[in-house]
Amino acid sequence: MADALVPFVLEGAAVRGACVRMDAAVHDALAAHDYPAPLERVLGELLAAAALLAASLKFRGSLIVQLTGPGPVKLAVIECDHALSLRATAQWDRDAVSRLAADASLAEMAGDATRARLAITLDPEDGPLYQGIVALEAGSVATLLEHYLASSEQLESRLALCATDGRVGGVLVQRLPGARDDDAGAWDEAARIVGSASAEDLVAADDPTGVLVALFPTRDLRVFEGRAPRFACRCSNARVAQALRIAGREEIEAALAETGEVVVTCEYCGRRYTYTPAQARSIFEAAAARRDGAVQ
Numbered sequence: 001m002a003d004a005l006v007p008f009v010l011e012g013a014a015v016r017g018a019c020v021r022m023d024a025a026v027h028d029a030l031a032a033h034d035y036p037a038p039l040e041r042v043l044g045e046l047l048a049a050a051a052l053l054a055a056s057l058k059f060r061g062s063l064i065v066q067l068t069g070p071g072p073v074k075l076a077v078i079e080c081d082h083a084l085s086l087r088a089t090a091q092w093d094r095d096a097v098s099r100l101a102a103d104a105s106l107a108e109m110a111g112d113a114t115r116a117r118l119a120i121t122l123d124p125e126d127g128p129l130y131q132g133i134v135a136l137e138a139g140s141v142a143t144l145l146e147h148y149l150a151s152s153e154q155l156e157s158r159l160a161l162c163a164t165d166g167r168v169g170g171v172l173v174q175r176l177p178g179a180r181d182d183d184a185g186a187w188d189e190a191a192r193i194v195g196s197a198s199a200e201d202l203v204a205a206d207d208p209t210g211v212l213v214a215l216f217p218t219r220d221l222r223v224f225e226g227r228a229p230r231f232a233c234r235c236s237n238a239r240v241a242q243a244l245r246i247a248g249r250e251e252i253e254a255a256l257a258e259t260g261e262v263v264v265t266c267e268y269c270g271r272r273y274t275y276t277p278a279q280a281r282s283i284f285e286a287a288a289a290r291r292d293g294a295v296q
Helices: 023-030 039-054 092-096 107-108 143-151 182-194 197-202 208-215 238-249 249-259 277-295
Strands: 004-011 015-021 062-068 074-079 085-091 117-124 131-132 159-165 167-175 222-223 264-265 274-275
Touching: 004 208, 015 039, 015 182, 015 208, 023 039, 023 085, 023 167, 039 062, 039 074, 039 085, 039 107, 039 159, 039 167, 062 107, 085 092, 085 182, 092 274, 107 117, 131 143, 143 159, 159 182, 159 197, 159 277, 167 197, 167 208, 182 264, 197 208, 208 222, 238 264, 238 274, 238 277, 249 264, 249 277, 274 277
Parallel strands: none
Antiparallel strands: 004 015, 004 222, 015 167, 062 074, 062 117, 074 085, 117 131, 159 167, 264 274
């Protein structure tokens, strides 16, 4: 599988994990915008991390990673659902991002750490939201998310991520709950291997199984069936119409008066939705008709 995520366990040890390669999925997810290189790298890493985290969801729904701050990157949103369908978008100051180093941290991109925040939201289709906030320290994306996993799941975790030259990959290992003291050696070894993995190690092979074999040459691995991460945007005419209703008729009429039409562009995939005056006004007329019918 070209783009794949494979779960695995170390045989005879209380260590589980997952490995992902997702070059095409990340390319497609970022294709709608000309992201500067430092931001493209971070978005690639966040997409890989989101896939690794979402792969263990026990519900139908989505995992959303959102960065907000006053710095060069004002907003970044990454979504991945239980089926590993991904999308991403960002808002940034091009001049400010261009002055960042190629390896700029998430904290540097977001700006003032006291005002910026990284939120991870679990959004089940049928159930309440859960949101965790990660302190934006001057660490890597992988380190920040390790802290999130430690606090939210109470699991020791190590995460390695890479997004370079169009190649994207990542490995996550976790020490299973209830691990015995005699499992400590296996966990220490797995954590050391993943913690010291280079970017080239994570993308040296074309598939995740090849990456794992290279990382754990002396370990018996049980690799489970792979899944394919892919870019998929959830925008639709119905969702855009709902957004226009929320914006309100006054704002829509102002847009019609200025340009003679209403144009909505999806920030995730770049698809344009164009409404003539009649089409735009019919959205509100249809809503009014439904309300009248409900009252009767």
